[in-house]
Amino acid sequence: MTTLSKEAIIEGLKKIVPGDRIVSEGQALKESSVDRFRKYESICGVWTQPIPAAIVYANSTEEIAKILTFANENKINVVPRNGASATEGGLETVVENSIVLDGSNMKKIIKIDPVNMQATCECGVSLQELDDQCRAMGLTTGHSPQSKPLAQMGGLVATRSTGQFSTLYGGIEDMVIGLEAVFPGGQITRIKNIPRRAAGPDIRHVVIGNEGTLCYITEVTVKLFPYYPDNNEFMGYVLDSMKLGFEILREVMVAGYKPSIARLYDPEDGAYHFSHFANNRCVLIFMSEGPKPIAEATATAIKEIVAKHPECEAVDPMYIQRWFEHLNWDPAKVAEEREEIAQTQNIGHTTEVSIVWSEIAGLYEAVMKRVRAEVPDLTMLGGHSSHSYMNGTNIYFMYYYNLVDIKPEEEISKYHMPIKSIIVEETIKRGGSMCHHHGVGKHRSHWIKEEYGSSYYILETLKQSFDPNGIMNKGSIFPVK
């Protein structure tokens, strides 16, 4: 990588942006060497990753182009960042003297267009802000990840995020119409906003989900939908079997219905959220929304499908509605979690994967069995399916453990990675994907070739073509050689 010193990098950056937008010392620099994957290390103030040379706050696409050109010419690693809500190490600076390129100053909502039903905004616009403004106009982005109060649009697109209503609206890849991105050579590229085209491959997908390894996303245009909150209908059931729950989810999906939420929690995960009514049983949740006739028809059909299974016991829908209103993570919740971890020495993480219907129950059982048997000090192991499709679903494994006799930097090697490894291995073995919606980051890149198989050729060629000097977010998606 670069032979430039930290001082030379900062001098170079100062020729592009004013010094007051360059952070080159202090706690913020240390905190920018990691993301929530290493939350325990950061809580303990232990910094195991190389500290970046600088954080640069860019104000425009042109500045980003100049910074990337400078970095590319000098082979400086650049970690693109927006809302900093990443959980998989995507923001870790794994080589010395990296630049963290932060776009959170670029927070202009350029246009909310109710005629063409699309909204255009800069990369640093918070999804919460965008969606609140849309809702005030009777519209919605339909995107609602748990990180909605924290995440920003550029990061959401870069990590191929999905939201709690994805079963109806799709993931971010279904929402992005057009975008602007800057490549390492400083090329500013714009993909225009059109309903559809058959003019070659869909190049949006080179950018969506690139996790900052190919380019920097500076502007995004997403679809809008009419917002009908008054038509929302919630349904909740308790049952004893995850296998049956998966079967019901499948029945609803393959029958052609599109609830906005279709979720199944196992007893452990259910107890975490629904202790006031689940009574250690599985919990099955649906929400229908949209224009009233569609929302009503969807709800009626789901109730009929579930009614064919007398093992499912309906609960007051208000339980589900109230739960849903408290689901998102805001900065206060993140701070509270850090305090609780510090006090209890008990920490939780997640790994989310996807697989076809015929394999989901087997995958769930295998992971639960192996993790329980192989990992010490577990205090909670559970999972839920939260995003379903015509051909399969995801499973979001949740795990908490007590930290026993370890140094802060050993948390990952003693607990987190052994659990993640089991989940990834069991998923890939069955033909599933090791990443449903958090991205690869730096801690699932070890398995990227197994994930892609022979199609890794396509992925690797993208990297070689667009980032030949390997300056874009080293270690993410593509393992450090």
Added chain:
Amino acid sequence: MNVLVCFKAVPDLDSLHEQDWRSGDGSRPETRFVKTIINPLDESALELALKLRDNNGDIGLTAMTIGDEKADAILKTLLALRFDEVKRLSVSSAPLFNPEAVAAVVAEQAGGNYDLIIMGGQSADGANGATPLLVAEKLGWPCLTEVSALELNGGLITVESQCDDGCLRLEAKPPLVLAIGNAPSTYLRVPTLKDRMSLGKRPVEILALNDVSESGSKLTPLTLTVDDHSRSAEIIDGGAAEKAAVIWRDHVQPWLGKRRR
């Protein structure tokens, strides 16, 4: 040393939706749709008791609550955390606004069996702040309030107690009642799945309150009235002498008159 920790299972009021602060009949908030948690100050009491045992070894720990089955998941957690005994005095719903009767039950249960009773200074829902003091009064024991830390030194208990000017460090000889205040670093520890599977399967002792306590029948208040705390404001113009005259004439004199009558 035998320690009794009293706790209450309460609705997580922080999660209560704005609309649920008023229920249909207007008598109390609608708490059905939020999770049940350990009353936060009682959670500190439970963790402080566990820390006391961590540091001193041979201490018997009993946890007790009065309430319905919503508390049972918490009791199982306490079993998994190696509480020696856990018990629930069963009533149809957790008592509210009757610290006198709750204290009578606790005192009856505790009498002669324990050296130390630890409980949160007040509950999140009732918030009377009276129960620990009333328990102490009924037992004739001292009560230390706003406790944030405790340790055992020989036969004495040393506690830190928060007060307006700082922190008092007090030493007292059991038997004692300790009312826990805002205590730092007292989130309840988390049992492992293994301990949940083994220790947590031990039976929770559930006793019908009316069978074990003479005071149990008095738990439900006969009537509840709200004190009139209404206030009003008035802006008085003029100089200081004029303002004083108005206050004297319109407010102080009538009030004195009422008191004399």
